[in-house]
Amino acid sequence: MEALRDLGYLAVRFVDDLGKLALFTCRIVLALFTPPVRAGAFVTELFKLGVLSLIIICVSGMAVGMVLGLQGYNTLVRFGAEQSLGAVVGLSLIRELGPVLTALLATGRAGSATAAEIGTMVATEQLDGLRMMSIDPIHLVVTPKATAMIAVLPLLSALFIVCGLFGGYAVGVGLMGLDGGTYMSSLQSAVEFDKDVLGSLLKALIFGVLIGLIATYRGYTSAPTSEGVSAATTSTVVVASVSVLIFDYFITALWGV
Amino acid sequence: MTRSPMRDFLVGLFVLAGLGAIAYLSFSVGGLSYNGPGGLKLFAAFDQTGGLKPRSPVVISGVKVGQVKEIALDPSFRARVEMDLDNRLKLPTDTSASIVTAGILGDRYISLQVGGDDHLLKSGDTMTFTESALILESLIGKFIYGRTGGGGGASANAPAGSSGSGGEDKSGGADQKKGS
Numbered sequence: 054m055e056a057l058r059d060l061g062y063l064a065v066r067f068v069d070d071l072g073k074l075a076l077f078t079c080r081i082v083l084a085l086f087t088p089p090v091r092a093g094a095f096v097t098e099l100f101k102l103g104v105l106s107l108i109i110i111c112v113s114g115m116a117v118g119m120v121l122g123l124q125g126y127n128t129l130v131r132f133g134a135e136q137s138l139g140a141v142v143g144l145s146l147i148r149e150l151g152p153v154l155t156a157l158l159a160t161g162r163a164g165s166a167t168a169a170e171i172g173t174m175v176a177t178e179q180l181d182g183l184r185m186m187s188i189d190p191i192h193l194v195v196t197p198k199a200t201a202m203i204a205v206l207p208l209l210s211a212l213f214i215v216c217g218l219f220g221g222y223a224v225g226v227g228l229m230g231l232d233g234g235t236y237m238s239s240l241q242s243a244v245e246f247d248k249d250v251l252g253s254l255l256k257a258l259i260f261g262v263l264i265g266l267i268a269t270y271r272g273y274t275s276a277p278t279s280e281g282v283s284a285a286t287t288s289t290v291v292v293a294s295v296s297v298l299i300f301d302y303f304i305t306a307l308w309g310v
Numbered sequence: 311m312t313r314s315p316m317r318d319f320l321v322g323l324f325v326l327a328g329l330g331a332i333a334y335l336s337f338s339v340g341g342l343s344y345n346g347p348g349g350l351k352l353f354a355a356f357d358q359t360g361g362l363k364p365r366s367p368v369v370i371s372g373v374k375v376g377q378v379k380e381i382a383l384d385p386s387f388r389a390r391v392e393m394d395l396d397n398r399l400k401l402p403t404d405t406s407a408s409i410v411t412a413g414i415l416g417d418r419y420i421s422l423q424v425g426g427d428d429h430l431l432k433s434g435d436t437m438t439f440t441e442s443a444l445i446l447e448s449l450i451g452k453f454i455y456g457r458t459g460g461g462g463g464a465s466a467n468a469p470a471g472s473s474g475s476g477g478e479d480k481s482g483g484a485d486q487k488k489g490s
Contacts, residue, residue: 211328
Protein backbone atom coordinates (compact mmCIF):
# COMPACT_ATOMS: atom_id res chain seq x y z
CA MET A 54 0.00 0.00 0.00
CA GLU A 55 2.74 2.37 1.04
CA ALA A 56 4.85 1.34 -1.95
CA LEU A 57 1.94 1.93 -4.31
CA ARG A 58 1.43 5.38 -2.88
CA ASP A 59 5.13 6.12 -3.39
CA LEU A 60 4.90 4.97 -6.98
CA GLY A 61 1.86 7.15 -7.58
CA TYR A 62 3.61 10.12 -6.02
CA LEU A 63 6.66 9.55 -8.20
CA ALA A 64 4.53 9.35 -11.33
CA VAL A 65 2.61 12.50 -10.46
CA ARG A 66 5.82 14.35 -9.66
CA PHE A 67 7.36 13.23 -12.95
CA VAL A 68 4.41 14.46 -14.98
CA ASP A 69 4.32 17.66 -12.93
CA ASP A 70 8.02 18.23 -13.61
CA LEU A 71 7.57 17.54 -17.30
CA GLY A 72 4.73 20.03 -17.55
CA LYS A 73 6.69 22.69 -15.69
CA LEU A 74 9.66 22.04 -17.95
CA ALA A 75 7.42 22.52 -21.00
CA LEU A 76 6.12 25.82 -19.61
CA PHE A 77 9.68 26.86 -18.80
CA THR A 78 10.66 26.06 -22.40
CA CYS A 79 7.81 28.19 -23.70
CA ARG A 80 8.98 31.10 -21.56
CA ILE A 81 12.52 30.75 -22.91
CA VAL A 82 11.29 30.70 -26.51
CA LEU A 83 9.09 33.70 -25.78
CA ALA A 84 12.00 35.56 -24.19
CA LEU A 85 14.11 34.79 -27.24
CA PHE A 86 11.79 36.87 -29.40
CA THR A 87 11.25 39.67 -26.90
CA PRO A 88 13.52 42.69 -27.28
CA PRO A 89 16.13 43.62 -26.19
CA VAL A 90 18.43 40.98 -27.63
CA ARG A 91 20.93 39.89 -25.00
CA ALA A 92 23.83 39.46 -27.41
CA GLY A 93 26.49 40.35 -24.86
CA ALA A 94 25.21 37.82 -22.34
CA PHE A 95 25.00 35.24 -25.11
CA VAL A 96 28.65 35.78 -26.09
CA THR A 97 29.71 35.55 -22.45
CA GLU A 98 27.92 32.23 -22.18
CA LEU A 99 29.52 31.04 -25.43
CA PHE A 100 32.85 31.83 -23.83
CA LYS A 101 32.05 30.04 -20.57
CA LEU A 102 30.36 27.00 -22.09
CA GLY A 103 32.34 26.72 -25.31
CA VAL A 104 35.82 28.17 -25.11
CA LEU A 105 36.47 26.96 -21.58
CA SER A 106 35.30 23.45 -22.52
CA LEU A 107 37.67 23.28 -25.47
CA ILE A 108 40.59 21.70 -23.65
CA ILE A 109 38.62 18.87 -22.05
CA ILE A 110 36.79 18.19 -25.34
CA CYS A 111 39.94 18.09 -27.47
CA VAL A 112 41.95 16.01 -25.00
CA SER A 113 39.08 13.55 -24.52
CA GLY A 114 38.53 13.35 -28.27
CA MET A 115 42.18 12.60 -28.88
CA ALA A 116 42.22 9.94 -26.18
CA VAL A 117 39.05 8.28 -27.44
CA GLY A 118 40.32 8.30 -31.00
CA MET A 119 43.65 6.81 -29.95
CA VAL A 120 41.97 4.05 -27.96
CA LEU A 121 39.63 3.30 -30.86
CA GLY A 122 42.61 3.17 -33.19
CA LEU A 123 44.47 0.78 -30.91
CA GLN A 124 41.52 -1.49 -30.14
CA GLY A 125 40.26 -1.42 -33.69
CA TYR A 126 43.67 -2.22 -35.10
CA ASN A 127 44.26 -5.12 -32.72
CA THR A 128 40.87 -6.62 -33.56
CA LEU A 129 40.94 -5.96 -37.28
CA VAL A 130 44.45 -7.30 -37.76
CA ARG A 131 43.18 -10.76 -36.77
CA PHE A 132 40.97 -10.77 -39.84
CA GLY A 133 43.54 -9.09 -42.03
CA ALA A 134 41.18 -6.15 -42.35
CA GLU A 135 43.34 -3.44 -40.79
CA GLN A 136 42.79 -1.34 -43.91
CA SER A 137 39.29 -0.62 -42.60
CA LEU A 138 40.62 1.06 -39.46
CA GLY A 139 39.67 4.50 -40.80
CA ALA A 140 36.08 3.38 -41.32
CA VAL A 141 35.86 1.85 -37.84
CA VAL A 142 37.25 4.92 -36.07
CA GLY A 143 35.35 7.38 -38.25
CA LEU A 144 31.94 5.73 -38.12
CA SER A 145 31.99 5.04 -34.39
CA LEU A 146 33.14 8.58 -33.64
CA ILE A 147 30.77 10.35 -36.00
CA ARG A 148 27.66 8.29 -35.39
CA GLU A 149 27.87 7.62 -31.67
CA LEU A 150 30.84 8.57 -29.58
CA GLY A 151 31.29 12.14 -30.79
CA PRO A 152 27.86 13.54 -29.94
CA VAL A 153 27.24 11.33 -26.89
CA LEU A 154 30.59 11.77 -25.15
CA THR A 155 30.60 15.48 -25.95
CA ALA A 156 27.15 15.76 -24.41
CA LEU A 157 28.22 13.86 -21.28
CA LEU A 158 31.38 15.94 -20.93
CA ALA A 159 29.45 19.16 -21.50
CA THR A 160 26.92 18.07 -18.86
CA GLY A 161 29.66 17.59 -16.33
CA ARG A 162 31.73 20.58 -17.32
CA ALA A 163 29.16 23.21 -18.31
CA GLY A 164 25.70 21.93 -17.34
CA SER A 165 26.54 21.53 -13.67
CA ALA A 166 28.18 24.98 -13.60
CA THR A 167 25.10 26.53 -15.19
CA ALA A 168 22.76 24.92 -12.68
CA ALA A 169 24.98 25.91 -9.77
CA GLU A 170 25.22 29.49 -10.98
CA ILE A 171 21.48 29.94 -11.38
CA GLY A 172 20.84 28.01 -8.15
CA THR A 173 23.15 30.34 -6.23
CA MET A 174 21.37 33.31 -7.75
CA VAL A 175 18.11 31.87 -6.45
CA ALA A 176 19.58 31.19 -3.01
CA THR A 177 21.06 34.67 -2.67
CA GLU A 178 17.84 36.25 -3.94
CA GLN A 179 19.53 37.84 -6.93
CA LEU A 180 16.71 36.70 -9.20
CA ASP A 181 14.20 38.32 -6.85
CA GLY A 182 16.28 41.48 -7.08
CA LEU A 183 16.03 41.38 -10.84
CA ARG A 184 12.27 40.91 -10.61
CA MET A 185 12.04 43.96 -8.33
CA MET A 186 13.73 45.97 -11.07
CA SER A 187 11.12 44.45 -13.40
CA ILE A 188 13.76 42.58 -15.35
CA ASP A 189 12.64 39.09 -16.24
CA PRO A 190 15.35 36.72 -14.96
CA ILE A 191 14.41 34.24 -17.69
CA HIS A 192 15.16 36.91 -20.25
CA LEU A 193 18.44 38.09 -18.74
CA VAL A 194 19.90 34.98 -17.11
CA VAL A 195 18.26 31.79 -18.34
CA THR A 196 17.75 32.33 -22.07
CA PRO A 197 21.36 33.24 -22.95
CA LYS A 198 22.61 30.18 -21.06
CA ALA A 199 20.15 27.77 -22.68
CA THR A 200 20.63 29.06 -26.22
CA ALA A 201 24.42 29.17 -25.84
CA MET A 202 24.37 25.51 -24.79
CA ILE A 203 22.34 24.64 -27.89
CA ALA A 204 24.70 26.58 -30.16
CA VAL A 205 27.85 25.25 -28.55
CA LEU A 206 27.20 21.53 -28.55
CA PRO A 207 27.33 20.83 -32.33
CA LEU A 208 30.56 22.84 -32.54
CA LEU A 209 32.13 20.98 -29.62
CA SER A 210 30.97 17.66 -31.02
CA ALA A 211 32.52 18.38 -34.41
CA LEU A 212 35.79 19.37 -32.75
CA PHE A 213 35.69 16.22 -30.63
CA ILE A 214 35.25 14.10 -33.75
CA VAL A 215 38.05 15.82 -35.65
CA CYS A 216 40.40 15.39 -32.67
CA GLY A 217 39.35 11.73 -32.44
CA LEU A 218 39.98 11.15 -36.13
CA PHE A 219 43.41 12.68 -35.69
CA GLY A 220 44.07 10.48 -32.64
CA GLY A 221 43.07 7.37 -34.56
CA TYR A 222 45.31 8.47 -37.41
CA ALA A 223 48.22 9.02 -35.04
CA VAL A 224 47.93 5.52 -33.58
CA GLY A 225 47.05 3.66 -36.77
CA VAL A 226 49.53 5.37 -39.05
CA GLY A 227 52.21 6.58 -36.65
CA LEU A 228 52.34 3.70 -34.20
CA MET A 229 51.02 0.69 -36.10
CA GLY A 230 52.55 1.52 -39.45
CA LEU A 231 49.34 1.62 -41.46
CA ASP A 232 49.41 3.59 -44.68
CA GLY A 233 48.08 7.13 -44.23
CA GLY A 234 46.30 7.13 -47.57
CA THR A 235 44.58 3.83 -46.76
CA TYR A 236 43.31 5.21 -43.46
CA MET A 237 41.91 8.36 -45.04
CA SER A 238 40.37 6.63 -48.05
CA SER A 239 38.65 3.98 -45.94
CA LEU A 240 37.36 6.81 -43.74
CA GLN A 241 36.11 8.82 -46.68
CA SER A 242 34.45 5.95 -48.48
CA ALA A 243 32.64 4.76 -45.35
CA VAL A 244 31.30 8.08 -44.09
CA GLU A 245 28.36 9.61 -45.92
CA PHE A 246 27.39 13.21 -45.51
CA ASP A 247 23.62 12.98 -45.38
CA LYS A 248 23.42 9.88 -43.22
CA ASP A 249 26.38 10.12 -40.89
CA VAL A 250 27.55 13.72 -40.63
CA LEU A 251 24.11 15.35 -40.65
CA GLY A 252 22.84 12.75 -38.21
CA SER A 253 25.76 13.45 -35.92
CA LEU A 254 25.08 17.18 -35.96
CA LEU A 255 21.37 16.57 -35.38
CA LYS A 256 22.16 14.42 -32.36
CA ALA A 257 24.49 17.06 -30.95
CA LEU A 258 21.84 19.73 -31.46
CA ILE A 259 19.16 17.70 -29.66
CA PHE A 260 21.54 16.93 -26.82
CA GLY A 261 22.30 20.64 -26.58
CA VAL A 262 18.59 21.40 -26.21
CA LEU A 263 18.27 18.71 -23.54
CA ILE A 264 21.25 19.82 -21.48
CA GLY A 265 20.48 23.51 -21.83
CA LEU A 266 16.88 23.08 -20.69
CA ILE A 267 17.56 20.65 -17.89
CA ALA A 268 20.48 22.59 -16.43
CA THR A 269 18.69 25.94 -16.45
CA TYR A 270 15.40 24.43 -15.22
CA ARG A 271 17.04 22.61 -12.31
CA GLY A 272 18.94 25.73 -11.31
CA TYR A 273 15.91 27.98 -11.66
CA THR A 274 13.65 25.74 -9.57
CA SER A 275 16.22 24.85 -6.92
CA ALA A 276 15.41 25.37 -3.26
CA PRO A 277 16.94 28.66 -2.02
CA THR A 278 19.42 26.96 0.30
CA SER A 279 22.97 25.70 -0.08
CA GLU A 280 21.52 22.20 0.03
CA GLY A 281 19.15 23.16 -2.78
CA VAL A 282 22.05 24.31 -4.96
CA SER A 283 23.91 21.05 -4.47
CA ALA A 284 20.76 19.03 -5.14
CA ALA A 285 20.13 21.02 -8.34
CA THR A 286 23.68 20.42 -9.55
CA THR A 287 23.53 16.72 -8.83
CA SER A 288 20.16 16.20 -10.42
CA THR A 289 21.27 18.20 -13.49
CA VAL A 290 24.17 15.84 -14.09
CA VAL A 291 22.10 12.71 -13.43
CA VAL A 292 18.99 13.68 -15.37
CA ALA A 293 20.86 15.21 -18.31
CA SER A 294 23.24 12.26 -18.68
CA VAL A 295 20.48 9.69 -18.51
CA SER A 296 18.20 11.54 -20.90
CA VAL A 297 21.08 12.05 -23.35
CA LEU A 298 21.71 8.31 -23.41
CA ILE A 299 18.02 7.44 -23.71
CA PHE A 300 17.41 10.01 -26.43
CA ASP A 301 20.46 8.74 -28.25
CA TYR A 302 18.89 5.31 -28.52
CA PHE A 303 15.62 6.69 -29.82
CA ILE A 304 17.22 9.07 -32.31
CA THR A 305 19.27 6.18 -33.66
CA ALA A 306 16.25 3.88 -33.80
CA LEU A 307 13.96 6.45 -35.41
CA TRP A 308 16.26 8.07 -37.93
CA GLY A 309 18.82 5.33 -38.25
CA VAL A 310 21.72 7.70 -37.82
CA MET B 311 26.97 44.25 -21.21
CA THR B 312 30.53 45.50 -21.62
CA ARG B 313 32.52 44.23 -24.52
CA SER B 314 35.77 42.54 -23.70
CA PRO B 315 38.06 42.31 -26.72
CA MET B 316 39.98 39.28 -25.52
CA ARG B 317 36.87 37.26 -24.73
CA ASP B 318 35.18 38.20 -27.98
CA PHE B 319 38.30 37.23 -29.89
CA LEU B 320 38.45 33.83 -28.20
CA VAL B 321 34.76 33.19 -28.79
CA GLY B 322 35.19 34.13 -32.45
CA LEU B 323 38.14 31.76 -32.69
CA PHE B 324 36.11 28.99 -31.06
CA VAL B 325 33.14 29.44 -33.37
CA LEU B 326 35.45 29.53 -36.38
CA ALA B 327 37.22 26.35 -35.25
CA GLY B 328 33.89 24.61 -34.67
CA LEU B 329 32.51 25.60 -38.05
CA GLY B 330 35.83 24.55 -39.60
CA ALA B 331 35.51 21.14 -37.97
CA ILE B 332 31.94 20.79 -39.29
CA ALA B 333 33.07 21.81 -42.76
CA TYR B 334 35.96 19.34 -42.63
CA LEU B 335 33.61 16.54 -41.59
CA SER B 336 31.09 17.45 -44.27
CA PHE B 337 33.32 18.06 -47.23
CA SER B 338 36.49 16.10 -46.71
CA VAL B 339 35.28 13.13 -44.66
CA GLY B 340 31.60 13.06 -45.53
CA GLY B 341 32.14 12.99 -49.27
CA LEU B 342 30.02 16.06 -49.90
CA SER B 343 33.16 17.08 -51.71
CA TYR B 344 33.25 17.66 -55.32
CA ASN B 345 35.11 14.78 -56.89
CA GLY B 346 36.40 15.82 -60.26
CA PRO B 347 34.43 17.62 -62.91
CA GLY B 348 31.22 15.77 -63.69
CA GLY B 349 28.66 16.44 -66.37
CA LEU B 350 28.89 13.45 -68.68
CA LYS B 351 25.85 11.38 -67.78
CA LEU B 352 25.94 7.82 -69.09
CA PHE B 353 23.71 4.84 -68.51
CA ALA B 354 24.52 1.15 -68.58
CA ALA B 355 22.27 -1.84 -68.03
CA PHE B 356 23.50 -4.82 -66.04
CA ASP B 357 21.97 -8.18 -65.24
CA GLN B 358 23.56 -8.22 -61.81
CA THR B 359 25.02 -5.29 -59.90
CA GLY B 360 25.99 -7.40 -56.90
CA GLY B 361 26.48 -4.73 -54.26
CA LEU B 362 27.32 -1.72 -56.40
CA LYS B 363 26.19 1.40 -54.54
CA PRO B 364 25.61 5.03 -55.40
CA ARG B 365 28.93 6.89 -55.03
CA SER B 366 30.87 3.79 -56.06
CA PRO B 367 33.78 4.90 -58.25
CA VAL B 368 33.97 4.56 -62.01
CA VAL B 369 37.51 4.01 -63.27
CA ILE B 370 39.39 3.70 -66.53
CA SER B 371 42.67 1.79 -66.22
CA GLY B 372 42.43 2.23 -62.47
CA VAL B 373 42.10 6.02 -62.63
CA LYS B 374 38.90 7.42 -61.09
CA VAL B 375 36.93 9.37 -63.67
CA GLY B 376 33.51 9.59 -62.03
CA GLN B 377 31.00 7.90 -59.77
CA VAL B 378 27.75 5.98 -59.81
CA LYS B 379 24.81 8.31 -59.26
CA GLU B 380 21.80 6.08 -59.21
CA ILE B 381 20.82 2.45 -59.63
CA ALA B 382 17.27 1.65 -60.68
CA LEU B 383 15.34 -1.18 -62.30
CA ASP B 384 14.47 -0.75 -65.97
CA PRO B 385 11.28 -2.11 -67.63
CA SER B 386 13.01 -5.34 -68.67
CA PHE B 387 14.06 -5.98 -65.07
CA ARG B 388 17.70 -5.18 -65.57
CA ALA B 389 19.63 -2.79 -63.36
CA ARG B 390 20.01 0.60 -64.99
CA VAL B 391 23.04 2.35 -63.59
CA GLU B 392 23.50 6.08 -63.99
CA MET B 393 27.08 7.29 -63.98
CA ASP B 394 28.40 10.83 -63.67
CA LEU B 395 31.73 11.12 -65.47
CA ASP B 396 34.28 13.79 -66.23
CA ASN B 397 32.85 15.66 -69.19
CA ARG B 398 36.25 16.10 -70.81
CA LEU B 399 36.37 12.35 -71.51
CA LYS B 400 35.97 11.35 -75.13
CA LEU B 401 34.56 7.84 -74.99
CA PRO B 402 33.83 5.86 -78.17
CA THR B 403 30.37 4.29 -78.43
CA ASP B 404 31.75 0.77 -78.14
CA THR B 405 33.21 1.44 -74.70
CA SER B 406 32.22 -1.36 -72.37
CA ALA B 407 31.42 -1.21 -68.66
CA SER B 408 32.07 -4.01 -66.22
CA ILE B 409 31.39 -4.29 -62.51
CA VAL B 410 34.47 -5.55 -60.76
CA THR B 411 35.58 -6.04 -57.19
CA ALA B 412 38.52 -4.50 -55.41
CA GLY B 413 40.20 -7.53 -53.91
CA ILE B 414 38.26 -10.73 -53.32
CA LEU B 415 35.74 -9.30 -50.84
CA GLY B 416 36.25 -5.60 -51.43
CA ASP B 417 33.96 -2.92 -52.71
CA ARG B 418 32.37 -3.04 -56.14
CA TYR B 419 33.23 -0.46 -58.72
CA ILE B 420 32.69 0.06 -62.44
CA SER B 421 35.62 -0.30 -64.79
CA LEU B 422 35.33 1.07 -68.32
CA GLN B 423 37.21 -0.47 -71.22
CA VAL B 424 37.60 2.16 -73.88
CA GLY B 425 36.73 0.97 -77.38
CA GLY B 426 37.92 2.11 -80.79
CA ASP B 427 34.82 3.42 -82.51
CA ASP B 428 34.89 6.77 -84.30
CA HIS B 429 31.59 7.95 -82.80
CA LEU B 430 31.63 9.32 -79.27
CA LEU B 431 29.20 8.75 -76.41
CA LYS B 432 27.14 11.83 -75.58
CA SER B 433 25.61 12.76 -72.25
CA GLY B 434 22.48 10.68 -71.70
CA ASP B 435 23.61 7.80 -73.89
CA THR B 436 23.44 4.18 -72.81
CA MET B 437 26.40 1.87 -73.06
CA THR B 438 25.47 -1.37 -74.76
CA PHE B 439 28.46 -3.47 -73.83
CA THR B 440 28.28 -4.43 -70.20
CA GLU B 441 29.67 -7.16 -68.01
CA SER B 442 27.80 -7.96 -64.83
CA ALA B 443 29.21 -8.47 -61.39
CA LEU B 444 30.54 -11.91 -60.62
CA ILE B 445 28.83 -13.36 -57.60
CA LEU B 446 31.29 -15.44 -55.67
CA GLU B 447 28.65 -17.78 -54.29
CA SER B 448 27.19 -18.60 -57.67
CA LEU B 449 30.67 -19.24 -59.06
CA ILE B 450 31.38 -21.64 -56.21
CA GLY B 451 27.99 -23.25 -56.78
CA LYS B 452 28.74 -23.75 -60.44
CA PHE B 453 32.14 -25.16 -59.62
CA ILE B 454 30.66 -27.63 -57.15
CA TYR B 455 27.86 -28.77 -59.44
CA GLY B 456 30.15 -28.91 -62.46
CA ARG B 457 28.08 -26.51 -64.53
CA THR B 458 31.06 -24.42 -65.60
CA GLY B 459 30.21 -24.81 -69.27
CA GLY B 460 26.64 -23.57 -68.74
CA GLY B 461 25.68 -21.10 -71.45
CA GLY B 462 24.69 -17.88 -69.72
CA GLY B 463 27.43 -17.79 -67.11
CA ALA B 464 26.76 -15.30 -64.37
CA SER B 465 23.86 -13.92 -66.34
CA ALA B 466 22.09 -17.27 -66.67
CA ASN B 467 19.02 -15.82 -64.98
CA ALA B 468 18.87 -12.87 -67.33
CA PRO B 469 15.82 -12.42 -69.51
CA ALA B 470 16.65 -13.55 -73.02
CA GLY B 471 16.58 -11.01 -75.80
CA SER B 472 17.03 -7.94 -73.64
CA SER B 473 18.64 -4.87 -75.09
CA GLY B 474 22.25 -5.74 -74.31
CA SER B 475 22.65 -9.02 -76.14
CA GLY B 476 26.21 -8.11 -76.96
CA GLY B 477 26.90 -7.67 -73.27
CA GLU B 478 25.56 -11.06 -72.37
CA ASP B 479 27.81 -12.74 -74.87
CA LYS B 480 30.69 -10.96 -73.32
CA SER B 481 29.79 -11.90 -69.78
CA GLY B 482 29.22 -15.50 -70.73
CA GLY B 483 32.66 -15.55 -72.25
CA ALA B 484 34.20 -14.04 -69.18
CA ASP B 485 32.58 -16.65 -66.97
CA GLN B 486 33.78 -19.51 -69.04
CA LYS B 487 37.28 -18.19 -68.87
CA LYS B 488 37.07 -17.92 -65.06
CA GLY B 489 35.34 -21.24 -64.64
CA SER B 490 37.71 -23.38 -66.60
